[in-house]
Amino acid sequence: MGAFEYRQAEEIRDKFAAHGIRYLFLGKSGAILLGFPDTTQDADLYVERTTENCRALAVALSELGFALTTEQVAEVERGKDFIQLKNGPFDLDLIFAPDGIERFEDAWRRRVDVEGFPVTHLDDIIASKAATNRQKDRESLPRLRSFRTWWLDQNR
């Protein structure tokens, strides 16, 4: 396992694009890509759960250097709800059913493109964090909501 760095976000972006994978940066990593000034240690990816997409995802992860067993590949291919990967060049959470977002298609339609990164809309990031109701999310939410006001104004 290793640190997640911006250049690795670029590796994900480029590799996933090459495989035509539909996914979105979610959580704090997504917010940071939108300009939220904070830090994070990994990337949360919201992945569309279709057979073709999940198969392509397993291939892309292998090419990125994740050492997946046959059983783990099968779990990725079937889109198990929550998969935490620390067996590759950086840490990655694969989320197929995030709290607070009903359908991938809706989030995809609302996505924001930042330097080629497909990012979940800030409203969906906030909805997801609010739905988890974890201590660390509760701490982030007031500042995220305040950032949202500024961000929407900038992107009018």
Add this chain to the structure above:
Amino acid sequence: MRYAFIRTHKPVLDDAPYRSWDSTEEYRSWCERNLPDWLGYGRV
């Protein structure tokens, strides 16, 4: 954002190379049962 990704060790959470859960709710519950409170993964 280029320098926003940092690394610190999170006990328990970072100590297995692979974990998966059949539902997000299972993941949340696992975090509450297994992670130190100060990591902030517990629900309030």
